[in-house]
Structures are given as structure tokens and as C-alpha cells.
Amino acid sequence: MSGSNPIRVLVVDDDPLACEAHIAYVRRVPGFVVAGSASNAAAALKFLAGGGVDLVLLDMNLPDRHGLEIIRTMKAARHPADVIAVTSARELETVRTAVSQGIVQYLLKPFSFATLRERLERYASYRQTVTAPTAASGQAEVDQLLAGLRGASPAAPAGLLPQTLESVVNLLRELTDLSAAELADRLGTSRVTARRYLEHLVDTGAATRDHRYQGTGRPVVAYRWRSPG
Amino acid sequence: MSGSNPIRVLVVDDDPLACEAHIAYVRRVPGFVVAGSASNAAAALKFLAGGGVDLVLLDMNLPDRHGLEIIRTMKAARHPADVIAVTSARELETVRTAVSQGIVQYLLKPFSFATLRERLERYASYRQTVTAPTAASGQAEVDQLLAGLRGASPAAPAGLLPQTLESVVNLLRELTDLSAAELADRLGTSRVTARRYLEHLVDTGAATRDHRYQGTGRPVVAYRWRSPG
DNA sequence: TGTCTTGTGTTCGTTTCGTTCATCGACCGG
């Protein structure tokens, strides 16, 4: 553990804010150091050519070339660094191509620090096993290795279910201006529960509250996803 | 399901006996057809250039070139076929490189028909989801996709009985949407034990977790065998 | 100002979850 070298990470993102955020995140995870950053494909490839990178946190949407192209170039050049794809693109086709090119993780933006840390730690564990000069004892060990690299997300809010929270986020993104009662209807839960999740999103700054006047009775509280980014 | 085209497989192995055996195996799995076979790297690449291949069952030890080289050449040429690495090489370094090049599975020789079938079925499920022109609803869906592709074989129990596990798998396949309590009832075990087996299946990517809101009280956790549609 | 109408916010009981720990049997060396 303490004897192994830190994993050197290159952060690539064209949005300066996101780039800084990711750098700060990586710095907070023990065992990882930020080797550098780049805001476009050309700079990223140039930095990679200089060596000293073990892992790339790679945004797919870059101004000059698509992230998938960078991966292809890297692999063709036998560059040994692994790649975690970071993107807001939800097209499954992109996921498929990225997997086919050998990415070790696929992270959807925006993600929390907890999520990134968990993925980095998984990768560190995988890397430590796999770089040892030993042989696998059998199929089971190989399976375990790959499964550990690609496990599910134990994202942990408080008092609510992670999966339901994600459904709420998706609905909020899709339909702007959602009231607690409407969400309850679409979710199959009670209004109380729907409200709990929405308030959580407001608390964490992911959503905003608003009022909708409808001519009669008490106004409805409408929730909105905060800026598509 | 029935409307989708079969997945065309190229079998590559220099040992004629093993090659024939793998061909016979693939033929026995519904939804897959053998597009051709090759006994060396040159023949494999030539066949691939002709198109009509979705998946390559690729032995790593070939007389002319190493399997990893074939994968690199394929990916550099943007060949869309996916690769399942088949090898008797247990060096973890080879595993790591192969994963880095984007293989979808890593199978150690010799393997049983049941093992290959299970991996092929996982790949078919992954492929069906990923080739649909839809977008992922969130990180959880992406994670489940990757976990299902790379998960360990469910037949690798740790702290549980293979026999019981098989019963659980059968029940889960038969009845979609099973809760831990329901399984416990049908199995004659306690809820705790039933839950242990179901969680194991989720860990290995063979099943997925879902929540069922039932009008009152805490929602129940519903488990599903993967590939619902 | 008072009333009506609609929706909000919170309390509290209900149902299920997830975990801990003792138990029971199987296997094993002596």
C-alpha cells in the first residue's frame, strides 16, 4: 500500500471550471497525484507523449477532436495509460465504442466527489493486483478482477434510496418545472416521498424551488433542475 | 428478441482440436452463428477485413503474431467487432493489456460449454442494450451494463451453496420481479439467506435490483434476472 | 374581514430492510 508509487493522472476537459473541479477531486484521493491537465485533444496528446501518466480522466467532448479519437491514438501508439471516460453524453453507442476501445470506467457528468473517489479506489485496487508479477490462479480470480473494476455504484445519500434519487434526477432533467404531486404520480410514490427527494436536491444545490400561480387556491411549489451545464 | 439478427462469431485458434471444439460450442448457443475460423493471425485479419463479423473468440497464442497484436490492429482499423480473449496464459500482465485494448471477456482454457454459453449470453444482453438507439437514463444504468458484461460467473460462491444458488437462479429466471421475502418463501429458507443469494447475483452482475412501492411502509427490494427488454 | 379552495409541510405509525450473533451440522485430527 504505502510502498507503491502514486498513480499519476492527466485531467482533460475543455470547461475550465469542470477541469479545476476534477483536479481538486483527484488531489483529495490518497494514492493519486495530478500529473497535469489539458483543455483540448492536441494538448492532451502532447502531454501524453512526454510520459509520466498512468491514468487519463478524459472528457469526450473536446473542441478539436472527439475523446474516442484520443483513445484510439493512444492505444495505437501502445501508450500504457488507462482511461476513465468522463462525459455528459448518454448515447449508448458512445458507451459501446468507448468500452470497445478499452476504457476502464465510464462516468456521467455531473458526478460527486464520493463517486469519483470510489471509482479511483477501485482502479487502484485493480492496478495493484494486475501489475504484480504473478499469475492468476484460475478463471475465478480473473473474473473477480474484472468484476471489481466495473462494479455498481453505492452512491450514498441519507434517508433515501440512491436508485429512486436517480430516477427523480432524470425526470427533473427531462421535464422542466415539476411539482411534488406530479413527480409522485410519475414515480408511483406518495407526494410526501416525492417531496423528500426534491427537497434533498434543493438542499444539495442540484435543484431550485419556484412558485407557480394558477388563479385559484394556494400556489404550487415547482422544482427545477439547476442549469444543464 | 426474435427479431434481432444473430451475432456472427469468428473463432481463432491454432490448435485444430480446440478450434473445432469452440466452433461446436458456439453453434450450440442460440442467437450466435459461426461466421468462420482461422488458425493464425494472418488468416484472422484477412477474414476480418472481409467484414461480417460481430465478435471474435481470439486465442492469444498464435504461431505468427500474438493475439494482443491482432486486437491492436483491429482497433486501429476501426473494426467494429468485439473480442473475447481465449487463452491458457495466466499472466496478469496479459490480462491487463488485453483489458486495456478493449476486450469484453477473458476466458482461461480449458473452459466448459456452460461457461462459454454464460459469457456469450451476457455479451448478447449487453449488445442488445447498447446497440439500441436510446440514451442511458443515468449512471446506474451504465454501471449495470458494464457490471453485466464483466461480472463474475454466478457459479463462484463464497460462503454459500452452489446447489442452492442454482435453485435461486432458476426461480429468478422463471419469475420476473422477485423479492427476498418471496424467494425465501418459495425456497423454504429464511429471508436473510434468500437475500444473501440474491445479493450475490447482483454483485456478480447476473441480476439487478429494483424497488417496488406498495402503498404503505418501506418499499420492498425487487430482484430481476437481467435482460428484461 | 371572513370564507372557500387548493395545496403545503410535518407528525407518527407501519412495513420492510440489513446486520449481528448464536446455533447446528459436517468434517478432521487425535
Place this chain on the structure above:
DNA sequence: CCGGTCGATGAACGAAACGAACACAAGACA
């Protein structure tokens, strides 16, 4: 034949997540 270790199990016990119910809030309208 006996004591010991190990592996799988389930009873029991907080804690978690939900929704029915209810009191109150906020606007419209007279």
C-alpha cells in the same frame, strides 16, 4: 469416540423508508 474448527443458517433487533392523516398557509373572492 471426542473435542475443535469451519461454513451455512436464521432469530432477533435496530434502523430505514414510506404514506395516511391532519393542521396550517396562501391566494381568490365576496
